[in-house]
Amino acid sequence: MSASGATAQDSNWKAREQGEEARYIHEKDQAQLAAIRDQLNEADKAHPASNTASTQDRDFEGGFGGQEDLEDRYATTSGEH
Template identity: 60%
Template sequence: MSTSQDKSWKQREQAEEAAHVHQKEQSQLAALRAEIDSKAKDTAETAKSAADTRDRNFEGGFGGQEDLEDRYATTSGEH
């Protein structure tokens, strides 16, 4: 009997191939999870630092619009 007709050999080969595919999928999922975690961490740190910056730079302006250009200001800086 040839190996291609041997059912136990064929099942063993398919099981090994399935295990290899499963291991590869698991490693890809782990890499994706790590990438998502690092992006979430970076986003959280960026949001926190942006919030800290907003809190520190607040000088009683009007809702964050204090940086907008004043079109009606005179050339000497008076309003």
């Protein structure tokens, strides 16, 4: 077995390499998330009034898919049609 093959079979080396890779990936993900947060904060600062109004206009919890204002022509109090 060559020296590189023996190193690849070493569990301590393998665990350390995987740990370093995981740390690098985590740091890269955190940097990307921070950049996204910064972009969103800048967008909110640029248009604060329009963002708050648009979110308040849309009340997704208040009805059945926006159809709560439609008239039910067949509804009766007795349940007959």
